[in-house]
Amino acid sequence: MFKVTFTFESGEAVEAFATSGENLLEVARKTNVAIDAPCSGNVVCGKCRVKLVEGNVVSKKSSHISEEEFAAGWRLACASTVEGDCTVLVPDIAAAYKSRMKVADLSSSDEIRIFETAKEQISEAGIAFTNNLSRISVKMNVPTLDDTMPDNERLMRAIKAQENVDIVHLPYSVLRKMPDVLRESNFSVTCVIGKTKNTIFVYDILPENDESAICGLAIDIGTTTVSALIIDMETGKILGKASAGNGQIRYGADVINRIIESQKDNGIQKLQDAVIKETINPMIAQMCASAKIKTRQIYRMCVAGNSTMNHLFAGINADPLRMEPYIPAFFKTNSLYASDLGITVHPDAHIIIAPNIGSYVGGDITAGTLVSMIWNRPEFSLFIDLGTNGELVFGNSDFMMSCACSAGPAFEGGDISCGMRATDGAIEACTIDKETMEPTLTIVGDPGTKPVGICGSGIIDVICELYLNGIINPKGKFVREGKRIKRDKYGMGSYVLAFEEEAGSIKDVEITEVDIDNFIRAKGAIFSAIRTMLTALDFDISMIDDVYVAGGIGSGINMQNAVNIGMFPDIPIEKFHYIGNSSLSGAYTMLLSKEAEKKTYELAQNMTYMELSAVPGYMDEFVACCFLPHTDANLFPSVVLR
Amino acid sequence: MFKVTFTFESGEAVEAFATSGENLLEVARKTNVAIDAPCSGNVVCGKCRVKLVEGNVVSKKSSHISEEEFAAGWRLACASTVEGDCTVLVPDIAAAYKSRMKVADLSSSDEIRIFETAKEQISEAGIAFTNNLSRISVKMNVPTLDDTMPDNERLMRAIKAQENVDIVHLPYSVLRKMPDVLRESNFSVTCVIGKTKNTIFVYDILPENDESAICGLAIDIGTTTVSALIIDMETGKILGKASAGNGQIRYGADVINRIIESQKDNGIQKLQDAVIKETINPMIAQMCASAKIKTRQIYRMCVAGNSTMNHLFAGINADPLRMEPYIPAFFKTNSLYASDLGITVHPDAHIIIAPNIGSYVGGDITAGTLVSMIWNRPEFSLFIDLGTNGELVFGNSDFMMSCACSAGPAFEGGDISCGMRATDGAIEACTIDKETMEPTLTIVGDPGTKPVGICGSGIIDVICELYLNGIINPKGKFVREGKRIKRDKYGMGSYVLAFEEEAGSIKDVEITEVDIDNFIRAKGAIFSAIRTMLTALDFDISMIDDVYVAGGIGSGINMQNAVNIGMFPDIPIEKFHYIGNSSLSGAYTMLLSKEAEKKTYELAQNMTYMELSAVPGYMDEFVACCFLPHTDANLFPSVVLR
Numbered sequence A, B: 001m002f003k004v005t006f007t008f009e010s011g012e013a014v015e016a017f018a019t020s021g022e023n024l025l026e027v028a029r030k031t032n033v034a035i036d037a038p039c040s041g042n043v044v045c046g047k048c049r050v051k052l053v054e055g056n057v058v059s060k061k062s063s064h065i066s067e068e069e070f071a072a073g074w075r076l077a078c079a080s081t082v083e084g085d086c087t088v089l090v091p092d093i094a095a096a097y098k099s100r101m102k103v104a105d106l107s108s109s110d111e112i113r114i115f116e117t118a119k120e121q122i123s124e125a126g127i128a129f130t131n132n133l134s135r136i137s138v139k140m141n142v143p144t145l146d147d148t149m150p151d152n153e154r155l156m157r158a159i160k161a162q163e164n165v166d167i168v169h170l171p172y173s174v175l176r177k178m179p180d181v182l183r184e185s186n187f188s189v190t191c192v193i194g195k196t197k198n199t200i201f202v203y204d205i206l207p208e209n210d211e212s213a214i215c216g217l218a219i220d221i222g223t224t225t226v227s228a229l230i231i232d233m234e235t236g237k238i239l240g241k242a243s244a245g246n247g248q249i250r251y252g253a254d255v256i257n258r259i260i261e262s263q264k265d266n267g268i269q270k271l272q273d274a275v276i277k278e279t280i281n282p283m284i285a286q287m288c289a290s291a292k293i294k295t296r297q298i299y300r301m302c303v304a305g306n307s308t309m310n311h312l313f314a315g316i317n318a319d320p321l322r323m324e325p326y327i328p329a330f331f332k333t334n335s336l337y338a339s340d341l342g343i344t345v346h347p348d349a350h351i352i353i354a355p356n357i358g359s360y361v362g363g364d365i366t367a368g369t370l371v372s373m374i375w376n377r378p379e380f381s382l383f384i385d386l387g388t389n390g391e392l393v394f395g396n397s398d399f400m401m402s403c404a405c406s407a408g409p410a411f412e413g414g415d416i417s418c419g420m421r422a423t424d425g426a427i428e429a430c431t432i433d434k435e436t437m438e439p440t441l442t443i444v445g446d447p448g449t450k451p452v453g454i455c456g457s458g459i460i461d462v463i464c465e466l467y468l469n470g471i472i473n474p475k476g477k478f479v480r481e482g483k484r485i486k487r488d489k490y491g492m493g494s495y496v497l498a499f500e501e502e503a504g505s506i507k508d509v510e511i512t513e514v515d516i517d518n519f520i521r522a523k524g525a526i527f528s529a530i531r532t533m534l535t536a537l538d539f540d541i542s543m544i545d546d547v548y549v550a551g552g553i554g555s556g557i558n559m560q561n562a563v564n565i566g567m568f569p570d571i572p573i574e575k576f577h578y579i580g581n582s583s584l585s586g587a588y589t590m591l592l593s594k595e596a597e598k599k600t601y602e603l604a605q606n607m608t609y610m611e612l613s614a615v616p617g618y619m620d621e622f623v624a625c626c627f628l629p630h631t632d633a634n635l636f637p638s639v640v641l642r
Helices: A024-030 A067-071 A110-124 A151-163 A172-184 A247-251 A255-262 A267-291 A307-313 A363-372 A456-468 A513-536 A559-564 A582-592 A594-606 A618-625 B024-030 B067-071 B110-124 B151-163 B172-184 B247-251 B255-262 B267-291 B307-314 B363-372 B456-468 B513-536 B559-564 B582-592 B594-606 B618-625
Strands: A002-008 A013-018 A049-059 A074-076 A080-090 A133-139 A167-169 A188-196 A199-207 A215-221 A225-232 A238-245 A298-305 A350-353 A381-386 A390-395 A400-405 A426-432 A439-443 A485-487 A493-498 A509-512 A546-550 A576-578 B002-008 B013-018 B049-059 B074-076 B080-090 B133-139 B167-169 B188-196 B199-207 B215-221 B225-232 B238-245 B298-305 B350-353 B381-386 B390-395 B400-405 B426-432 B439-443 B485-487 B493-498 B509-512 B546-550 B576-578
Touching (some): A002 A024, A067 A074, A110 A363, A151 A172, A172 A199, A172 B307, A215 A267, A215 A307, A215 A582, A225 A582, A238 A267, A247 A267, A267 A307, A298 A307, A363 A390, A363 A546, A363 A582, A390 A513, A426 A456, A439 A493, A509 A513, A582 A594, B002 B024, B067 B074, B110 B363, B110 B582, B133 B151, B151 B167, B151 B188, B188 B298, B215 B307, B215 B582, B225 B267, B225 B582, B238 B267, B247 B255, B255 B307, B298 B582, B363 B381, B363 B390, B363 B594, B381 B513, B400 B513, B426 B493, B439 B456, B439 B493, B456 B493, B456 B559, B493 B513, B546 B582
Parallel strands (some): A002 A080, A167 A199, A215 A298, A298 A350, A381 A546, B546 B576
Antiparallel strands (some): A002 A013, A049 A074, A049 A080, A188 A199, A390 A400, A426 A439, A493 A509, B133 B188, B188 B199, B215 B225, B381 B390, B485 B493, B493 B509
């Protein structure tokens, strides 16, 4: 056994043991050292760069590491095997996805406005915001030698009489507390109940006048990012909000790599653990601590995610999703409870799952469609969710059609050498001076935060600025030279947004031609999907009344720049609306309102799914889109170089 | 920290660590070294005798250890504290209750005849032996690109159409397996289902033509002994049978001590773990291994036990059972599932609990009453369950009355210095020659097994023989001398059944005046309960048509000897019937037959409970019974000395 020491920019270090010849990325995974591996360790993406400080590691060379970098110690963890004791530096950027969980400061109204707006709009459409969770006071006669009815019968009879129902369920969790709570409260208690027609399910038994909030948990499980809200189910108030990188990132950036990884030994369990034990449970713990509630006060959950995320979350084999005929295990299910999945909330908490409508259009989209409100308007609207998959819904109150395109993780900073999530240190916006080519950066985080990498909205800006300033050509190749333009030995260019000394990183923060190429393919996938779907419906771009943009790309997205690079159609900019994380907003509304939940099932039922790859001409359309802004400049009349 | 080495007669040894002054019994408990402590470590029962081999232990003296024994190293573990490294010998008899689990050899028809008889008799009374578990074949269309219904919907629709029901529940355990089983079996599968009116609960999904048995588990949780059967739910065939000491024994011999122990820190969990994790789960594992079935094939359970055992099994506070007004948490409950309690069978297995009818008359008696058949006959029958508590039911097809008396654990060998359960090495029967006073012993186990201790039926025989041969007087005091009569320095006598050199033990197997006194009180409790209940009903002993005797005392019980010592009424011996472990037989029938389950609830509902301690004259009656056979010899006309 050899000793592997992982050190970090913070100065911290973690020790691990490895057998001779063991893969360095695998050693990191089993030690829970976060190293992103969007390509799942297949020497493709080049994100798992680490620096060998000392010791014995044997690495294959790869195009991701230049000769100079190799000489300086840079290695791909996935292409390296341990052959002796060694010390390896893991740069912050290598774990940018798995960056620290962020619990929101709810004193800022910005954090919750978007959810309140969703709730208001849905209410205005006539959907009642009621759910069947409530608290009741139950008073019983105190038992005596002449009244020896057992506790459970006493409690059930009192509830039946008071609530006028025939069936009362006391689950084990309640049965177990019951004798003590009844006696401590002298047989006057508070019960948290769920009432359905003739039946009451007792979730909890509490002392008389206990006023602990009855809480719910809404979660958006993104391929890259997991976000959650804790909600007071009686008032709708948001009590906590957090987001974190999806712990599954180390098993691949996209759903296909995750599914492949899940097919390995014990893989389904590993992927489920990565999202539940490593990601969701710690988020719940932190949010509850911050909101000063107990995790057991969470009595219901609603989860929105794409079909693969839903399957892996539930620990259910997702392989059929990627194999013809692409059959999911479920579109919707009522069978899941917190205790089944080991989620650390109340064990009997029911898990509502926003319904999937196909292998590639999941609950994130149905939940998002609900809050997009496009189903409630006569105007034709386009809803775009920019996740690791790009998903689109087009329609109005009469019809809706959806499709998915595999945009890849570029919008969330994946597939980009210095890409990261929109969290502290991310460049989220950028302008570039045409003459000096010097950038002006906006960084996520407190003032003074140094740039670590670049997130989706920042990449759009950088590529737009490089293009409009004539620094790159429509194919994304560098055509100017200067201090910030680097060239490798093959002549491939890159633009340095922040030199090592300016950056909060041990490496220049830059964008390379490969990054630009990846991003152009991602934006091309979106635009070609829009065109293909509209054409199939006999619609023209000019007929779009509104565009609702959602997703982890961040509120900083500059819509004009997105049009300029040919990602969004060239229609008046006021038609674009950023609606935030609509998947999470949708989960929030489904949790709070039984009618909203029902409405979402109805939307899912009525939405037509179009399989893009089956549409003739889609690939040609895609190829034509892999250009700035498009090979057909007539589609983007408003875009002119500076 | 000091090192404590526990050695055993087998030569094995276990090491533990103890802080200075730590109680030796507590050290054994936390190390899982089995040392019986019927009095729960209160220096009362004297059962936790161990021998100090070397080292530093400080022990209080007690009447249970003579000066000579103390000098030889004998100590009570509960009265000793560790004050340095030490080695302690734990004799086999000190762990007699916690003796090894016994998996029955089902090739012997004796083992199962008693259950088959119960089933036959109940069937003859018109109760159908059907339950709602069954297997069905389900064939679905194989999905295609044109038929992309998700797996769960495909399966549910097929079941609804085929079985003509509206509701199909697919629990998480099924959802999780479903995609793989469907594809391995090309969408033709076998489902294990439970059908109720309009609803089907799918317990399992298996490959087409899978013929694994659908199994159930019946358990009798006795205070001292736990017994269980694995049953084929489709045929009723018994596939496995086992019994073991209840792991809770180390927390006290009787229910009161157990409840007191459960009130200590984390006590409820400890008591639950002792019976489930340490006792029931290992029994299930061994029975399943022996029957070659998987533990997950057990889809339903039925548990019969007294009220305290039911509560502690369910991990529910039992303290209110022993405090006025003596209110249980439940008489019956439908809320328990295997996964709630961590029982290693199918996680969705429902746990049927034989109903309690009061704090001291539990499911063991209601289940036992069912198989006693007294509810189905016009004749007046008495049903006696000789457990750690003695419980009686008297009545016929028109009425039934029950009562409980605290007989103590003597019938199962508790409260007796060399007492043990009726397992290998136990003296189960005995005759004594009037002249030579030499005993002839019958030992449980293979021929040649040496006596280790004495079980309930053996104690009845020994006391009867000692009394009829004039070796002890009606008060249980020794009145003859001889080789086998020992006297301590106070003149207290004992009778040696096997000297150390004859015994499989490191100590003489004997019965002392204290043991005899304890046993006389136990048999007195039974007889006084019979008399008191009959008198209250205006019945006379001569009006009893039949007596059904059940319990762990063993099939070896000599009814005539039990009459001779005044434990059972002096009526013709052919009226007595030993019906074995009626609690387990009852659980077996309730598991197999929904109608039998319903009948048991009905019996429980209709049975009147008499609180003996509230009946004037009961204590006088009890005192009069503490005599061989009774202070009123007219009650036992057939008993004459030899």
